[in-house]
Structure formats: structure tokens, C-alpha cells
Amino acid sequence: MNIIEIKNLKKDYPLGKTIVPALRGVDLEVAEGEFMSIIGPSGSGKTTLLNVIGCIDQATAGSVKIAGSEITALDDRAVTDIRLHKIGFIFQTFNLIPVLDVLENIEFPLLLMKRPAAEARKRAEKLAAEVGLSEYVRHRPAELSGGQRQRVAIARALVTGPDIVLADEPTANLDSVTGASILELMREMNEVEKTTFVFSTHDAAVLKYARRIVRIKDGLIEKEPVAA
């Protein structure tokens, strides 16, 4: 079953009086449990595509189905709900809540879902252990390294048991060794939790971790398949 189905997706950005077409008719299907990479040069539309899939940005035209339901015509509340329940995000900038410690950051989405505090805490502890941060659970983000913060982000993205985890260039701000370990971890989590992962990169060295690679250029997906 396809967890993501995209048909003829278009996204234009207004720029002054002109229009910048960031996506120009993307068709893409992602099967459940995939570990997929979107690669393309800077400005090719990777971020835009992930944003639309992640319900962070709205499509100009076309259809996007997440787990079978169309998301392009939903209001803010519904779309936020989908983000909370179905999608996990890992940001390039390790975006965490500075005033919360590691455990609190990981359990944050669960508390938004109004899960009981004890249950949320237990699940957060489990994920903290899985991403190798058991010793740091009481640290605040400012006290962690970039790699450690990205591990927190991975744990947070997975804590709700989402359908898809989206990661926009998750290793771009990390050195290559740390970046590699993060990708290893993501692949491990993909195997353990059976969660679909879609991550973008402009770095060909990262591609060896992907099980499926989609190339994007000038807002269009290039012909598949390019086996890894």
C-alpha cells in the first residue's frame, strides 16, 4: 500500500510580480515502510516537496494523499492534526524547544495528543534509549551537540508512531561522521519501528544509506529507478 500518493503536484511561489514555479507537476508514490531519499541540487524543490507532503505548506495544484486521504483542501486545524498524528519531522536545524529537556522534548507531541503523562514519559524514555541518549535525558538542547540534538529530533519524530517521518537535509549541518551515524540511526529506526522515512539531501555521499532514491531537478522528478 502506498502511504504517499502525489499526482501532478504544482507549487508556485509569488515573488514580487513574477511567479517562481518550485514544483512543476510532480508524480510520486511512496510505499509503506520505505526508506527513501530525494536528491537534487540546491533550489531544485526538495524542501518545497517535503513541506507539501508534511502539510507544512500548501500545494498550488495537484493531489497529495497521505495514508489514503487527500490533504490539499483541509483547513489549518485539520492539517495540524495530520501533522501531529501521521507525520514526524526532523529539521535541518535540529529544531527543539529550548526550555524543555531531552525527555520533555521527545514527549512533547504525545502531550499535545493528550496522552496520559505517565504513558508519554515511558514511551519517551524508551525512544531516548533507542537513539542512545539515556544518559542525557535531563539535558536541555543547549547542552547537547548537534548530533545529539538530531537524535532527540529523531526520537521526537518517532514517538507518536507516525505513518511517515520527513527529514529535510537532516545531516547538512553535521560533520560527515556524525551525519553518517544519524543516517545509520534513521535506517535502524526504519527497521525497528517499520516507519516510512523520506529524507532529502544534496550530498551524493549520503545516498548509500537510502534504499530508494528519487532525483529532483527544476521542480520535476527524474526517471526512476536509480538503485542504491
Add this chain to the structure above:
Amino acid sequence: MKLLLTIAWRNILRHKGKSLVIGAILFTGAFLMTLGNGVVSGMARGIEKNVINGFMGDIVVISAKQKSDNVLLNMMGTSIEPVTDYKLIKPALAASPLVERWLPAGKNMAMLLDENSDAPGFAYLLGVDFAEYRKMFPGNFEVIEGSYPAPGERALLIPSFARDEFYNYYNIWYLPEGGRLVKANLKKEALERLDTLVLSSSVVMMGMSGGMNTTSDIRFPVRGIVRYGALNQIFGHFCLVDIESYRECLGYFTAADMSAQVTKEEKALLSLEGGGLDSLFGGDELEAAAPAAPRRLTERSRAADPADGVYNAVFIKLKPGVPYKKAVKELNAALKAAGADARAVTWNKAAGPMGSMTLIIRSALFIFVLLLFSVAVIIIVNTLTMAAMERASEIGMMRAVGAQKPFIGGMFLGETAILSAVFGGAGILAGVLAVELIPLLKISTTNDMLQLLYGGDIFRPMLDLYGVALAVFQLGVVTVLAALYPMKVAAGITPLEAIARD
């Protein structure tokens, strides 16, 4: 909820500088607001107490013909309708279980006639039975020169305030008969020109009563100079005269008239006997206004019952705790039943501008608080909005991982509410403390302007539960108002803000 408050609380701690700025504003605002409420309440209470206990009682009975309720302090001096059936009113009051005591009185303006000035001045007269007056308002003033008139004596008591005013107008310094100049009581300007100071122990006044009555000019012997313990500036406008002289001055039927059945015409003739003063008025315009000559007051009416004559008002003190609404209603019913052509009004209505003065000062305070609030709200709104924009990426991330708009808004409201509760709460407590402590300092004043603010001679701000509740409510309004715009800005931050763009 817990999550929200946790984040709000930690953000407060994280941004200590900003929190302290907002906190300081909230503290100051809440403190001033509470203190202001206390001062105004104290003032209102003080004025009320002084007016009721020292000047006019709780309720005033006036003529049913009287158009406006405002009879006491309408400074323009419209004359007051006479109350002619006190004989009917008296038993009604005596029978009322709500009434503690009462005092019938005449109240109107009189023209001060003086040979040395071009235009006549004015004085407010309160005609009373001196013995009854003292029982009604014990200790409300102090006789600083001369003496308190004996019962039934024909006399005039001038408040020091009115004496100063007369001096300003006529350059005459009034002294009690046989009294000596007391330099300590003299106005500074008068003291400087002591050698040319004109002294006098009697005042010639002509009643000013609208319409039908023929008024007479009466020479009043000054018996004493009095000073009100509180609010001399207001109460001190009124010269106290014995009721019979008052009636003669206003051309009302005196008790003597009633008993002797002297006709008005005869009386007018009588009053001419003293004669000779016409020559004092050089101006033609005054001659028309003063047809009758003043004369020495005689003792002829002593035997009569003053209650038989005409009054303008009956001041009533109620038994403690009787609600005004009930009192007015029941008294009016009793007056009607007695067939008296009179109605009862509350002191604050009868006192006109005086009664509404507390309202005016309250409004002034309200505007002050409003300004204070506006400044506070603007600063807080600015600070919080900036905070929201600085945290755009963090807030965008929260939105991206699934926080709804109200959650983000709630975070900001939570921050403001916590700051408000802590600092604003402390401000209110400090205000309450100040209000409780100030009376212990026993700040008192003889300054007339300050007395108005104090509502009496002692500065005694006062807060009841209502005042504290009001402060809390006001603080709540500020909090919500201050948080509203930043909440909107924060909730408007899109999840896209979480994404770093190349």
C-alpha cells in the same frame, strides 16, 4: 495545560530581563491602581461621613414644589422653595422608627450690603435654632473667636472661610461683638496692612428669595467666628444665623408673625423705623434693590414657637444602618400621609456637586488608571510581540509537530498571566498594605484643598473587599488586553518558520 504552563514558566525564567521589565510594569500598575482605589474610597467615605455628621444629615426634606433636588450647594444660588408646613412634618418624623433626629433649617442666599463696595456680595445663610443645631451636629466646628450664641439669641456665626472671602471682597475684617483682633487668624494680606484694616462686628444682609416675598435688610450682630473641623472650604460658605432673623431677612413669615398675626404691610412699616441707612447707598442702582432700611433686631419674637414659621429644609439623621432607599420611600409615604407638601431626598442628591464630587474624583482616577493601563499594555504588548517574533522558529516548529494555534496563544497568555499573578498580585498586596498602613501614620491636614482629597482632616485611604476585587479585575483586564495581540502574532506564525531556507 500543565505542559503549557511549564513552557510558559520556563520561558519567563529564560528571558529574565524581559520578564522583569513586564513584571515591574505590572507591579507598579497594580500598586498604584490599588492605592488609587483606596484613596478614592477613603475620600468618598470621608466626605460622606463629614457631610452627614457635620453638615446635613442623611436625608433632607424639602418642599414638594422644589424643582431640583440639589438645594444645598447649587452655587449659582437659585433660591429654595419655602417649607411652610413643618408643623405637619414634625410629627411624621417623630413617629418614624428610622429617624434618629432632625433639624429644620432655612437655607438661602443673602446679599451683603456694604457702603464701601460698588457691588453687593453674597453669603449663604443657614437659619437654625442654635441649641438644636449643636445637638444635631455636635463638634462639627470650633468657635475660634467670640462665643456660641445663647438659646434664642439673635446672632450670626461666620465661618473663617467666609470671613476670608468677605475680606477679599470688601476689605472688611469681621470680628465678634466685643472681640479682639486675633492675629493668628488674620489673612496674610490683612496682616500686612494692619493699620488700615477696617473692622466690623455686624453685617447687613438682604435675603434673596425668588419672587413673591418682600425681603428686608437686617443688621446681624456677629457673635462668633467658627471653623469646621473638616471641609471648611465647603461648609465654610454658610453663615449660621438664628432662624427668626433668617426669616425676617428672607421676608418669610416668622414665628412672631404667626403668633402676632402682623400683616406683611405692617411689618414692612415696622422695619422702616430703624431708618437712615438709605443714605449709605450712594449708587442709584442699589436703592432700588434695597427699599427697606435695616434695623436692629429686636427681642420681640422670643416668646413664639419657632416651629410655627417657615423653613427651607429639614435635615434628618437616620438610625445607624438604615438603607437610604428604604428611608426615602418610607419618609415620603409618611409625609404624604401627614399631608405635608414636602419630599425627602438623600444627602448626596441634595448636596448636588458635593455629592457627585466623589464621582468626579472617581472618574479622574479612572482616567488616570486608564492611562496607566494603556502605557502598561503598550509596553507589554511590544515586549511580548518581539518575544513572539524572536521565537518564530521555535514556535513554527511547535506548529509543525502538531501544536494548534490556541496552544501557541495559550503559551503567551500563560506567560502574561503568570507574570501578572506574581508581580501584579504583589503590587495589589503592596497597595493593600499601603492603604492599611497610611492611616497609622495619622497624616492630618488643615489645608483645605488637601482636606478635599482626604475627605476630611485625616488622610485615611480605605479598601473594602469590593475595592480589592476591582483591582484584581482591572489587573485581569490588563493581562488579557496585553496578551491578546502577541497571542495573535504568535498564533499566526506558520510551521514554515521552522524550516531553514537556503
